[in-house]
Amino acid sequence: MQNNRIIGYDIARALAVFIMVVVNFNLVLSTTTERSLLASFLELLQGKGAVLFVILAGAGISLMIKKNLLNNDKEGLKLKRKILLKRALFLFVVGMIFLPLWPADILHYYGFYLLIAALFIRFNNKILWTSIILIIGAFPLLMMFVDYETGWNWKLNEYIGFWTVSGFFRNLLFNGFHPLLPWVSFVIAGIWMGRQDLSSAKKRKTIFWISLIVFVSTQLLSMQLIKSAVSFLEFSVEDATAIFGTQPMPPLPLFMISGISWSFVAITICIAASERAKENKYLQVLATTGQLAFTHYIAHIIVGILSAYLFFGENSLSVSQAFLYAGIFCLLLMGFSVLWRKKFKRGPLSLLMRSITR
Numbered sequence: 148m149q150n151n152r153i154i155g156y157d158i159a160r161a162l163a164v165f166i167m168v169v170v171n172f173n174l175v176l177s178t179t180t181e182r183s184l185l186a187s188f189l190e191l192l193q194g195k196g197a198v199l200f201v202i203l204a205g206a207g208i209s210l211m212i213k214k215n216l217l218n219n220d221k222e223g224l225k226l227k228r229k230i231l232l233k234r235a236l237f238l239f240v241v242g243m244i245f246l247p248l249w250p251a252d253i254l255h256y257y258g259f260y261l262l263i264a265a266l267f268i269r270f271n272n273k274i275l276w277t278s279i280i281l282i283i284g285a286f287p288l289l290m291m292f293v294d295y296e297t298g299w300n301w302k303l304n305e306y307i308g309f310w311t312v313s314g315f316f317r318n319l320l321f322n323g324f325h326p327l328l329p330w331v332s333f334v335i336a337g338i339w340m341g342r343q344d345l346s347s348a349k350k351r352k353t354i355f356w357i358s359l360i361v362f363v364s365t366q367l368l369s370m371q372l373i374k375s376a377v378s379f380l381e382f383s384v385e386d387a388t389a390i391f392g393t394q395p396m397p398p399l400p401l402f403m404i405s406g407i408s409w410s411f412v413a414i415t416i417c418i419a420a421s422e423r424a425k426e427n428k429y430l431q432v433l434a435t436t437g438q439l440a441f442t443h444y445i446a447h448i449i450v451g452i453l454s455a456y457l458f459f460g461e462n463s464l465s466v467s468q469a470f471l472y473a474g475i476f477c478l479l480l481m482g483f484s485v486l487w488r489k490k491f492k493r494g495p496l497s498l499l500m501r502s503i504t505r
Contacts, residue, residue, distance in 0.1 A: 153210075155345065155418030158430060160203055160437030162413060165477050166196030168447045171251075172473035175452050176459060177466045186466045194395030197253055197325060198333055198406035199413055200440070201260060205337020206414070208264050213341075216269070228265045233504035235261035241496075249448045250306065256325040260334045263327070267335055275339045279332045283403045286329040295322050295397050322397070329398055336407045345418040358411035365405045369393050372401075436484040439494035443480050451476045 173189045208231065215223035235258040242255030267275065298306050298314055299322070306323070308314030320327050345351050372391035376382040382390075389397065393405040424430040436443070455472060464472070491498065 154424045154430075154434045155421035156203060156206060156210075156414070157434040157437035158421060158424070159199065159414050159417040160440040161433045161481075162417065162437075163196045163199040163203060164436065164440050164443045164447070164480070166192055166199065167444065168196075168451065168477055168480075169470060169473040170194075170196060171447065171452060172455070172476070173466060173469045175461060176455055176464045176472065177469035178462050178464070183466055185470060189466065189470070190394075194402065194406065195409055197395070199410045200253070200444075201257070201325075201330065201333040202337035202340065202407070202410040202414070204257065204260060205264060205334040205339075206341035207337075208261075208268060208334075209338050209341020212268050224269065228268070230504060231261050231265040234500060235259065235265070237500050237504055245445065245448070248453065250304075251324045253325050254444075256319065256323070256327065256330065259319065259327055260331055263331050264334045264338060267338055272339055272342070275335050279335050279407075282329045282332045282335075283400050286397075286403075287399055289321065289328065290397065293321060298322065324396070326398070329403055332403060333406065333410075336410075340411065340414060345415065348419075351415045351419055354411055355415040358408040358415070362405060362408035362412060365401055365408065366393060369401050369405075432481050432485060435488050436481045439480075439484045439487065439497070441500070442494035442496045443484075445496060446480070447476065 170189060170192050173186075177186075212224060212227050214220070215227060237258070238254050238261065239258030242252050242258060245254060246252050267278070270278075298308055298317060300307055306314070306318055309318055318326070340354075343350060343354065345354075369391055373384070373387045376387035376391060377384055380387075388394065390399065391401065393402045395402055395406075420430055421434070424434055451473075487494065493501065
């Protein structure tokens with residue numbers, strides 16, 4: 148049971164990496180004015196890989212402390228909290244080093260996600276979901292008092308004053324690429340997901356169908372609200388999409404609901420697929436790739452995007468060319484994963500983190 152569960156989450160991590168690769172390659176390398184079915188599909192995927200990545204982090208924390216909670220092992224929980232805090236600091240430092248190369252970095256946020264997750268690991272499910280709802284609801288209320296666009300130069304996609312104290316914390320907490328409010332809700336949702344017995348087909352199906360219905364309903368509601376705002380309230384398409392769309396910036400409630408429900412659908416499918424992983428070599432490769440997700444996240448920026456940026460230039464490819472390049476890079480990641488795992492149990496950066504944060 149446990150092996151299937153772990154393999155399923157690894158397959159989901161591989162999926163999260165692939166989505167981030169495809170979306171980020173498209174954002175940096177493809178022309179921004181192209182309108183096509185593929186371009187629309189990639190727009191729909193924006194933020195979805197990162198959301199899945201963060202929810203899986205929460206699920207991983209749940210699995211990490213599961214035995215301690217069941218046995219009411221307070222000393223064990225205390226030790227696990229210390230490990231989480233050390234890893235949070237490690238990820239924050241790595242993210243800050245990485246930030247000048249990739250302004251949309253998630254790792255320094257990730258460190259704070261783990262820090263907050265360490266506070267939630269003993270809360271019951273009712274408190275978890277109450278917290279998720281309150282955090283998601285608090286963000287649009289905060290936007291009524293704080294200008295979301297403060298610090299942003301949208302033409303250059305740059306954040307002015309990031310390296311000041313006020314700019315850093317405003318970006319971290321409110322209007323960065325993955326701000327703690329409300330993105331930490333994804334970690335909390337992941338903690339809940341990790342507690343579920345997804346080895347039960349009945350449980351999986353229940354979560355899958357409820358999540359799928361919520362996801363589809365949210366997307367349809369978003370489309371209808373955008374259409375109504377343009378037609379009856381005379382909103383511009385851009386303003387209507389910003390308020391009622393499911394894009395990650397700003398992370399308003401429809402995006403948050405869409406992200407959680409989409410991730411739950413993806414995870415349940417991957418867990419179900421893991422039951423056939425022993426007989427399917429392709430699923431084994433995906434699981435192996437997911438086990439190196441941390442390394443692949445860094446590699447897809449440094450090796451993939453930066454090298455392509457230097458060779459092709461920014462926004463110089465068609466959407467299909469950028470998509471093809473991303474697909475080839477994903478294949479290379481899978482090949483590297485298989486070769487690496489023949490000699491090592493964990494990815495290079497995971498080994499480094501664990502050696503430092505034991």
